[in-house]
Amino acid sequence: MAAYLSRLHHIALHVGNVDKTTFDLLTKFKFNLFAVRRTRESRQYALRKGSAVFVVNERLNRTFTLNEGAAWSPRHSSVTPQTLNDDSRFLYGVQDNSCVDTACNVCFEVEDVESVFNSLYKQGCDFLVPPTSVVDDNGRVTYSVVKSIVGNVCHTLVDRTKYKGEFLPGFQDVNVDSAVSTDGESSCSVCHFDHITYACPRKSTPEVMRWYEKNFGFKRFFIDRNEDVNEGYVIDQDGIGLRLTAMEYWKCSELEVSLPFKNKRDPDCKFVVAESLPYQGSNQVDSFLEQHGGAGIQHVGLYTPDIVSSVDTLAEAGVQFFSPPPTYYTQVGKLQEIEDAGHDPRLLSQHGILLDSDVRQNDSDNHLTASRNKRYLLQVFTRPIFTEDTFFLELIERRGAMGFGEGNIRALWRSVQAYMEGGDRERQALVSGATTADSSRH
Numbered sequence: 001m002a003a004y005l006s007r008l009h010h011i012a013l014h015v016g017n018v019d020k021t022t023f024d025l026l027t028k029f030k031f032n033l034f035a036v037r038r039t040r041e042s043r044q045y046a047l048r049k050g051s052a053v054f055v056v057n058e059r060l061n062r063t064f065t066l067n068e069g070a071a072w073s074p075r076h077s078s079v080t081p082q083t084l085n086d087d088s089r090f091l092y093g094v095q096d097n098s099c100v101d102t103a104c105n106v107c108f109e110v111e112d113v114e115s116v117f118n119s120l121y122k123q124g125c126d127f128l129v130p131p132t133s134v135v136d137d138n139g140r141v142t143y144s145v146v147k148s149i150v151g152n153v154c155h156t157l158v159d160r161t162k163y164k165g166e167f168l169p170g171f172q173d174v175n176v177d178s179a180v181s182t183d184g185e186s187s188c189s190v191c192h193f194d195h196i197t198y199a200c201p202r203k204s205t206p207e208v209m210r211w212y213e214k215n216f217g218f219k220r221f222f223i224d225r226n227e228d229v230n231e232g233y234v235i236d237q238d239g240i241g242l243r244l245t246a247m248e249y250w251k252c253s254e255l256e257v258s259l260p261f262k263n264k265r266d267p268d269c270k271f272v273v274a275e276s277l278p279y280q281g282s283n284q285v286d287s288f289l290e291q292h293g294g295a296g297i298q299h300v301g302l303y304t305p306d307i308v309s310s311v312d313t314l315a316e317a318g319v320q321f322f323s324p325p326p327t328y329y330t331q332v333g334k335l336q337e338i339e340d341a342g343h344d345p346r347l348l349s350q351h352g353i354l355l356d357s358d359v360r361q362n363d364s365d366n367h368l369t370a371s372r373n374k375r376y377l378l379q380v381f382t383r384p385i386f387t388e389d390t391f392f393l394e395l396i397e398r399r400g401a402m403g404f405g406e407g408n409i410r411a412l413w414r415s416v417q418a419y420m421e422g423g424d425r426e427r428q429a430l431v432s433g434a435t436t437a438d439s440s441r442h
C-alpha cells in the first residue's frame, strides 16, 4: 500500500560551504532565515519563502554516513537533540557522500511515521534512518529517512502532529524581531514549491515512475496532449533530445488548501523526470549527471504570483538568469502571444522571462474559431547556484496552465546549451575581472 503523504515539508541541500549558500539564498533569493541548528561539527540553516523551505546542511568532510556500519533493526529509537552524536549526524537527514554540492532530500510530512515505515519496509524500500523521535519543550517529532530510487535523493518522512514549535526540535528559532531577512519581501513573492525536476540516466524513467507510484501513490500526468503514454514527452528536433515524464501527488492537506495563494487545482507535489535521448552531443541532462556524479535534483520550480517583479528584485540583488535565445521573442506569433496575455514583450525580454500559452484542443482543432485562450505560464531559469553547473532554480507563474510549455522547454534547452558552450569564456572573463552582470539581461 502506498504511503500517505500530508505535504512537502522542505528540501535539503548539502553543500561544502553552508555560509555561502545561506548568504546567497538570503541576500540574492530573498529567503528568510528562521531556524538554525549549530553543533560542534554540523550546521543546518532553515530558510523559507512562503511555504517553500530549504534546509542548508554543511557537507562534513568525512566519508561515513549516519548508519554506516551500524546495523539497525526496525525498532523505534528515541533521542533528545542533546544526546545525538554531534560528529556524525544531521538531524532529519543523513550526511550525503557526494563530493559536490547537491539538493538531495525532499522531506514530506506524514501522519504516522511508524506505519509508513512498516509498509514501505515491507515493499522493499531501503531505509537510512529507522523511525526516530526527537523531543524538546514543544513536543515530539518522529522521522525516518528512506532512500529513493533516484541517485542520491532521499526522503525524510516527518510527523510533526505532536509538535507545537515553529520548525523542528533541535533547531533554534531565529527570533522574529531579529529575523534575518532582507528587503524585497514584498516585491519577490514566492509562495510554494511548484515542481522538482530530476535528471536521470537514459531508460531509467519507467523504473523511477513505478517506484513513486507504488510507494507514494504518485500519478502520471501528461505534460503535453500529444504525449505518448510509454514514451513520455519527447522533443527530438533541431538539436534538442529530451524525454520528460511527469507525476503528481494530490492528497492535499487542509492546511495547504486553505492558504490564500494556493490554487485548489494545484497538486501538492510534482516531479518531472528528465533524460536525454541517445546520440546527443553535450547537453544539460548528461552534463548534470557527469558533474553531479549521478542522478539527482536538477532544478526546483518556485511558484510566484508575480514573476516580473520577483525577477526584477532578484536580478537587482545579483541573481543571474539564463538568457533565452535572441530569436525567442521575435519568432512568428510570439509578440502577439505575449500581448494577448496582457504582458509587455519588452519587459519580458528584458528579464529573460518565457511565456507559453496553453492552446486548448478545441481551439486548435477549429481553425476558424482558433483564438488564444487565457491559459498560459511564465518561466525564468537561474544559472546554476552551486560551484558545479548542476542545480538551478526556476521561477514560474501559472495563469491557468498546469503543464510546461514546449516553447519554454526548447528555449531553456538552447539557453543552457549556449551557456555551456560559452561557459569557459565567461568564467575566464570573470576571473580576469570583467563583469557578466549585463549578459543576463537583454
Ligand SMILES: O=C(O)C(=O)Cc1ccc(O)cc1
Binding pocket: 197, 244, 272, 274, 284, 285, 301, 379, 394, 404, 405, 408, 409, 412, 413
Ligand atoms: O520546463 C520545466 O520547468 C521543466 O521542468 C521541464 C524540463 C526539465 C528538464 C530540462 O532539462 C528542461 C526542461
Ligand SMILES: [Fe+2]
Binding pocket: 195, 197, 299, 300, 301, 394
Ligand atoms: Fe522546471
